[in-house]
Amino acid sequence: MSETRWTYYDPNKGIQQLGLYHGQDSGNVVIYHNQSVVVVDFMVHKSKSYSFMVNKYLVKLNLLKENGKFDYKFEREQVKAEIPNEAVPLSNKVMTFLSRPFR
DSSP states (O other): EEEEEEEEEEEEEEEEEEEEEETTTOOOOOEEEEEEEEEEOOOOOSSEEEEEEEEEEEEEEEEETTTTTTEEEEESSSOOOOOOOOOOOGGGSSSOSSSSSOO
């Protein structure tokens, strides 16, 4: 099993840790931020990318398979995402369903 950790400083939240466990035989992947699991994926045996938000920043984690071995890359956007402070209750939204599939 491979384990990789990245530590970085967030000016608003302090020291942050992002980690990854990747079972080489099973291909199972667990990605965590500090003490919280963010992603669980199964049977990852080829290159794959994951994107998710951490403290209003977009984070990208790439699993790159080259010559039968994995390499792990971490990227964090330098600009905060604009996220509204207040969520709109679901009851105030109108949902529409299409009668045909997207093309």
